[in-house]
Amino acid sequence: MSADPVALLDGFCDAGERLAVLHELRYCHWSPSTVVRRHEERLVTSSSPARTSTTTDQWWFPPELLALTGRIESRLAERFAVEPDHLDPWQATRYEVGETFGLHHDAGHWVRSPAGERRRTVLIYLEEPDEGGGTEFPSLDLLVAPRAGRVAVWDNLRPDGRVDPFTRHIALPVLRGRKTVLTTWERVRPTCSRRESLP
Numbered sequence: 001m002s003a004d005p006v007a008l009l010d011g012f013c014d015a016g017e018r019l020a021v022l023h024e025l026r027y028c029h030w031s032p033s034t035v036v037r038r039h040e041e042r043l044v045t046s047s048s049p050a051r052t053s054t055t056t057d058q059w060w061f062p063p064e065l066l067a068l069t070g071r072i073e074s075r076l077a078e079r080f081a082v083e084p085d086h087l088d089p090w091q092a093t094r095y096e097v098g099e100t101f102g103l104h105h106d107a108g109h110w111v112r113s114p115a116g117e118r119r120r121t122v123l124i125y126l127e128e129p130d131e132g133g134g135t136e137f138p139s140l141d142l143l144v145a146p147r148a149g150r151v152a153v154w155d156n157l158r159p160d161g162r163v164d165p166f167t168r169h170i171a172l173p174v175l176r177g178r179k180t181v182l183t184t185w186e187r188v189r190p191t192c193s194r195r196e197s198l199p
């Protein structure tokens with residue numbers, strides 16, 4: 001794996017694959033994006049003024065789209081040693097002009113869940129806006145341009161397993177055009193029981 005805190009690979013998805021994914025995403029049900037927070041020992045998912053985009057997730061993906069994400073998972077395994085069995089369901093998020101996701105961390109809520117924390121984030125830029133829409137990591141002094149076909153992979157945890165505050169990030173507002181990303185998170189352990197080896 002790269003020593004950079006945020007590994008970037010351009011051309012990870014070629015134009016044909018991006019168009020095919022975007023085409024299939026038209027058949028999915030999109031809703032206002034949500035954020036997760038803890039409320040009295042429970043995780044609550046709700047919309048928030050901090051996140052103004054629209055999202056769909058793997059639940060809605062038609063078989064053609066699942067075949068495409070399956071191929072993407074194989075390449076993530078090859079290039080970044082991502083473990084497909086540890087992945088959360090894919091999400092796609094669309095940002096129109098002005099839409100954004102404020103400063104946040106992708107981990108911090110899942111330490112007690114069977115699959116554990118969100119160890120790494122995988123973010124693929126499918127549709128590149130004409131202006132704005134970068135992903136900023138203020139503590140790393142890093143701005144990732146939302147280049148179509150690029151994948152960004154970063155660690156959310158420090159080697160001791162605690163949340164790494166340096167990978168807090170912002171999806172900057174789109175200023176012109178539209179941005180669409182495909183995202184998943186690699187958990188510390190497998191994401192369902194049938195993937196664990198049985199005793």
Ligand SMILES: O=C(O)CCC(=O)C(=O)O
Binds near residue numbers: 093135170
């Ligand atoms: O869209 C982006 O640039 C970042 C998205 C993000 O941070 C997230 O979905 O958790």
Ligand SMILES: [Fe+2]
Binds near residue numbers: 169
């Ligand atoms: Fe995020």
